[in-house]
Structure formats: C-alpha cells, structure tokens
Amino acid sequence: xxxxxxxxxxxxxxxxxxxxxxxxxxxxxxxxxxxxxxxxxxxxxxxxxxxxxxxxxxxxxxxxxxxxxxxxxxxxxxxxxxxxxxxxxxxxxxxxxxxxxxxxxxxxxxxxxxxxxxxxxxxxxxxxxxxxxxxxxxxxxxxxxxxxxxxxxxxxxxxxxxxxxxxxxxxxxxxxxxxxxxxxxxxxxxxxxxxxxxxxxxxxxxxxxxxxxxxxxxxxxxxxxxxxxxxxxxxxxxxxxxxxxxxxxxxxxxxxxxxxxxxxxxxxxxxxxxxxxxxxxxxxxxxxxxxxxxxxxxxxxxxxxxxxxxxx
Ligand SMILES: [Zn+2]
Numbered sequence: 001x002x003x004x005x006x007x008x009x010x011x012x013x014x015x016x017x018x019x020x021x022x023x024x025x026x027x028x029x030x031x032x033x034x035x036x037x038x039x040x041x042x043x044x045x046x047x048x049x050x051x052x053x054x055x056x057x058x059x060x061x062x063x064x065x066x067x068x069x070x071x072x073x074x075x076x077x078x079x080x081x082x083x084x085x086x087x088x089x090x091x092x093x094x095x096x097x098x099x100x101x102x103x104x105x106x107x108x109x110x111x112x113x114x115x116x117x118x119x120x121x122x123x124x125x126x127x128x129x130x131x132x133x134x135x136x137x138x139x140x141x142x143x144x145x146x147x148x149x150x151x152x153x154x155x156x157x158x159x160x161x162x163x164x165x166x167x168x169x170x171x172x173x174x175x176x177x178x179x180x181x182x183x184x185x186x187x188x189x190x191x192x193x194x195x196x197x198x199x200x201x202x203x204x205x206x207x208x209x210x211x212x213x214x215x216x217x218x219x220x221x222x223x224x225x226x227x228x229x230x231x232x233x234x235x236x237x238x239x240x241x242x243x244x245x246x247x248x249x250x251x252x253x254x255x256x257x258x259x260x261x262x263x264x265x266x267x268x269x270x271x272x273x274x275x276x277x278x279x280x281x282x283x284x285x286x287x288x289x290x291x292x293x294x295x296x297x298x299x300x301x302x303x304x305x306x307x308x309x310x311x312x
Pocket of ligand 1: 196197198202216217218
C-alpha cells in the first residue's frame with residue numbers, strides 16, 4: 001500500500017473506523033488504477049480515495065436537525081438541487097426509479113430518484129428517524145431531505161426526511177447512469193507508456209541508461225508497451241473518462257503494435273507522433289461510453305463513436 005494512502009487510512013483508523021482486507025484491496029486497486037494506469041496526480045488520486053473511503057464506510061457529515069414546527073419547503077426541481085449548499089434542506093416530488101442493494105451495513109436504502117428535470121442518487125442511512133422505506137416505481141413528496149455532494153455529484157440524504165406518497169405519476173427524464181454520452185472536448189493525455197514487466201507491478205517506466213527504470217523494481221531490460229488516454233467527455237455534465245488500450249483499439253483501430261511500429265520507425269519523435277495520432281483520432285468526436293461502476297470514476301469498459309450525444 002502506498003504511504004500516502006496508508007497515512008490517510010490511519011487518520012480514519014484514529015477516528016475508530018475499521019477496514020477489512022477487502023476494503024484495503026479496493027482502495028489499493030483504485031489508487032493503482034488512478035496513479036499507475038492513468039497517471040493521475042497523487043493529490044487528486046488521494047482525494048478520490050478519500051471520498052471512496054467515506055462512501056464505502058458510510059461516513060457522512062452530521063445532519064442538521066429539523067425544527068419541530070417545520071413548515072413544508074417549496075418543491076425544488078432535481079436539476080436545481082446541485083446549486084444548493086451542502087446539507088441544505090430541500091423538498092422534491094419524485095419517482096423512485098431504481099433501488100440498489102446497499103453496499104454498507106449502515107445504509108438503509110440507496111437508489112435513484114427522478115423528476116421531469118433529471119435524476120440523482122438518494123441515500124438513507126440507518127437511523128431512528130428513518131422514514132418508511134421507498135418502493136421502486138412509486139412516487140413521493142420528500143420534505144427536509146439534505147443535499148450532499150460526493151466526487152462533485154449531487155445526492156440527497158433522506159435519513160431524517162419527511163416522506164409521503166404522492167398519488168400522481170411523475171415523468172422522469174431518461175438518463176442511464178452507466179452510459180455516458182458527449183463530445184470529447186479535451187484530450188488531457190493520450191499516448192504510449194512502457195510498463196514494468198514484474199508481475200502485478202505495471203508501473204510506468206522511465207528510460208534510463210541500461211534499460212528502463214521502475215521506482216519499485218529498479219532497472220528492467222524489458223518493458224510492456226501500453227496505450228491509454230484520459231479525456232473530458234462533455235455531455236449532460238463534463239466527466240473525466242479513462243480509455244485503456246483495448247477500448248482505444250476498438251474505437252479507432254489504432255493498436256499498441258501500431259504505436260510500437262511508429263516508435264520503431266521514428267526513433268526521434270515517435271512517442272510524440274503516437275500522441276498526435278491518438279489525439280487526432282478521438283478529439284472532437286461524439287462518444288458513448290459504458291463505464292464500470294468503480295467509484296465515480298468513469299473507466300470505459302467499451303465505447304463507440306456516435307453521430308451526436310443524445311442519439312445513443
Ligand atoms: Zn515494477
């Protein structure tokens with residue numbers, strides 16, 4: 001485990017949070033994917049790990065209490081609640097679109113709610129004040145829910161909300177959480193990396209006298225060539241999406257061996273030529289991505305160019 005991640009985990013251990021071997025494995029995998037596979041700067045990778053720790057271990061900021069003689073709040077459209085302050089109380093009229101199995105023992109319910117303007121995640125933490133459980137497909141007026149953010153995405157906390165059934169059907173704007181569409185408006189990085197051949201390492205290597213250098217395993221004679229790209233996909237919201245070699249090859253036909261061929265034929269400037277080639281193949285294109293549910297990072301599982309976002 002990386003030192004910075006270990007130090008971060010220790011600050012939570014000091015607050016009485018315990019981690020299972022499975023938790024540690026999960027955080028290590030996330031850290032490695034971000035810093036090694038996608039070369040994310042350590043500070044932002046650490047922020048991602050921290051928000052994952054909070055989500056996974058059910059750590060929330062404490063909720064402000066609801067006044068005893070609380071009046072009903074005006075109903076907010078879902079698309080507006082992202083403008084609220086963290087923990088601000090709001091009211092919404094929504095349909096429970098989908099419930100998911102809670103991924104934490106302290107979670108009572110987790111799901112997606114929606115109205116005509118959009119959808120968002122909703123979480124109820126176990127608490128004596130919990131409202132009646134939500135039922136998928138039913139509509140509700142939810143009063144005194146709290147706005148929360150994780151990884152810059154808005155969610156509602158309904159741990160102590162007042163929830164009443166709403167008898168009219170509510171149309172929900174269609175969005176599919178696992179499918180992202182948009183235009184590639186920026187290629188943050190794209191190109192070839194040489195990875196450490198030591199089993200399970202895969203760290204990017206730097207060229208050195210006598211071969212390649214791995215910060216963990218020293219000088220290596222061999223390296224494993226790889227391609228990856230990190231792009232901004234601007235659709236309903238702008239998201240950073242990670243594309244690995246197999247997704248890039250499916251999308252563009254450009255493969256690791258094509259990249260190797262360019263580097264072989266152009267010993268000077270070959271890596272730059274690969275970068276430019278990948279950039280030109282993907283920049284500005286409309287893309288549909290199926291991403292893995294790993295945290296809130298969009299790691300593309302597969303992707304396809306589309307005519308325009310919204311015509312998926
Ligand atoms: Zn290594």
